[in-house]
Amino acid sequence: MTSYRFPNNFLWGAATSAYQIEGAADVDGRKPSVWDTFSATAGRTLNGDTGAIACNHYHTYREDIKLIADLGIKNYRFSLAWSRIMPDGRGKVNEAGVDFYRRLVDCLLEYGITPHATLFHWDSPQALEDLYGSWLSREMAQDFADYATAVVTRLGDRVTSWMTLNEITCFTHLGYGVDRVPQHAPGRQVGSDSEVWQTVHHALLAHGLGCQAIRAATPQPCSVALVDNFAVTVPIAESPQHIAAAQKAFGSFGYNGGILLPALTGAYHPDFFKPGAAAPKIQDGDLQIIHQPLDSLGFNIYCGTYVRAADNEAGFEIVNFAKSYPQMHMPWLFLQPESIYWGIRHISETLGRSDLPIFISENGCATEDEVNWKGEVVDSDRILYLRQYLKSAHRAVSEGYPLQGYFVWSLLDNFEWSWGYDRRFGIIRVDFPTQSRTPKSSADWYAECIRQNRAV
Numbered sequence: 001m002t003s004y005r006f007p008n009n010f011l012w013g014a015a016t017s018a019y020q021i022e023g024a025a026d027v028d029g030r031k032p033s034v035w036d037t038f039s040a041t042a043g044r045t046l047n048g049d050t051g052a053i054a055c056n057h058y059h060t061y062r063e064d065i066k067l068i069a070d071l072g073i074k075n076y077r078f079s080l081a082w083s084r085i086m087p088d089g090r091g092k093v094n095e096a097g098v099d100f101y102r103r104l105v106d107c108l109l110e111y112g113i114t115p116h117a118t119l120f121h122w123d124s125p126q127a128l129e130d131l132y133g134s135w136l137s138r139e140m141a142q143d144f145a146d147y148a149t150a151v152v153t154r155l156g157d158r159v160t161s162w163m164t165l166n167e168i169t170c171f172t173h174l175g176y177g178v179d180r181v182p183q184h185a186p187g188r189q190v191g192s193d194s195e196v197w198q199t200v201h202h203a204l205l206a207h208g209l210g211c212q213a214i215r216a217a218t219p220q221p222c223s224v225a226l227v228d229n230f231a232v233t234v235p236i237a238e239s240p241q242h243i244a245a246a247q248k249a250f251g252s253f254g255y256n257g258g259i260l261l262p263a264l265t266g267a268y269h270p271d272f273f274k275p276g277a278a279a280p281k282i283q284d285g286d287l288q289i290i291h292q293p294l295d296s297l298g299f300n301i302y303c304g305t306y307v308r309a310a311d312n313e314a315g316f317e318i319v320n321f322a323k324s325y326p327q328m329h330m331p332w333l334f335l336q337p338e339s340i341y342w343g344i345r346h347i348s349e350t351l352g353r354s355d356l357p358i359f360i361s362e363n364g365c366a367t368e369d370e371v372n373w374k375g376e377v378v379d380s381d382r383i384l385y386l387r388q389y390l391k392s393a394h395r396a397v398s399e400g401y402p403l404q405g406y407f408v409w410s411l412l413d414n415f416e417w418s419w420g421y422d423r424r425f426g427i428i429r430v431d432f433p434t435q436s437r438t439p440k441s442s443a444d445w446y447a448e449c450i451r452q453n454r455a456v
């Protein structure tokens with residue numbers, strides 16, 4: 001009965017983000033974000049879905065928090081909508097918007113649930129897009145820091161766990177990236193890779209200035225994290241040569257060299273500065289700003305990439321997923337539980353940051369849920385997926401890597417960006433026409449994991 005048991009202080013949580021669940025898009029002074037504009041533009045999202053209503057959480061947060069409490073979940077990660085707090089992106093603070101988050105946090109605290117707040121989960125104010133093209137401009141970094149100051153000054157008396165930006169890759173490369181049709185996220189298409197990397201650089205600066213702003217504004221000790229969905233290289237087999245290949249590949253794989261490396265080591269990967277490479281313009285002192293001391297790293301993990309040793313210049317090669325490799329209900333989401341273990345191990349061992357505590361800030365999957373004749377959703381596929389990943393997370397803990405907690409993605413079925421409401425990641429089903437909530441079998445399973453403090 002004691003197998004896969006986590007340490008007593010392990011944090012069990014669930015995660016959401018503002019635009020994906022709140023709705024109430026024009027209530028109490030909120031102004032549009034780039035996602036309101038993007039999703040309202042014909043052809044951008046599946047079925048033309050938008051987050052205008054989403055899970056209506058702005059109005060149902062009390063009931064939703066009670067559901068969290070009923071499951072025994074003690075940690076809740078949510079994000080704040082910048083354009084609720086600062087409708088024009090800069091300048092005047094909308095106190096009615098802040099009040100919503102005060103109510104939300106107070107309700108969490110009443111139930112004994114610790115709030116973990118992400119300041120930016122992709123929904124930048126449309127006003128800043130109109131003013132200077134959002135992440136195309138360096139001004140965005142300072143505006144983000146000012147927004148962070150406004151939030152932490154007002155909510156820092158009740159929130160002590162802060163995350164700056166969520167998944168820089170997604171709102172930069174997927175929004176501004178060249179040659180991407182259809183476009184999967186808001187952002188003006190730019191003409192070159194170095195311009196895309198410039199948006200990343202501005203986001204990293206926002207993270208760095210944001211960390212400084214949080215620490216300056218907090219009225220009490222707090223923790224600050226970056227949340228990244230870095231690319232995980234997984235050895236095809238755990239032999240010394242394939243492990244070495246996965247480690248060799250890690251620093252330059254995916255977008256790691258331009259996001260994770262500068263944030264955690266203070267330097268872009270050397271490949272960025274080779275002739276013809278797409279280095280952004282970097283000003284003196286930028287890397288010091290970006291490389292802030294962090295209390296932890298939030299690691300969003302869904303799946304990674306297999307790598308094997310190869311007799312080539314690089315010493316490794318990527319192994320594509322085989323044709324009938326098990327996959328969840330997303331084109332990019334393969335069942336690869338080892339990715340959670342290897343991601344954690346790479347931070348500690350490959351990057352040499354064993355000092356940095358890690359928490360899984362998102363892990364979950366979309367499944368083709370069905371409601372049975374009893375009105376239940378028996379999502380055995382989601383349980384299979386989550387159980388394997390938790391066991392793999394446990395392996396990291398048992399080998400001494402500093403994993404502190406786990407947030408399942410997601411608490412609720414929600415607006416899955418350009419996939420609209422078609423893809424369901426929740427452990428609680430949302431029937432969008434009626435807004436009724438039904439905990440799925442995976443929610444009961446997760447509650448049992450929490451109760452027993454282990455992967456059951």
Ligand code: IFM
Nearest residue numbers: 017167300362409416425
């Ligand atoms: O829904 C998203 C979330 O907003 C960011 N990480 C990945 C999830 C699933 O696609």
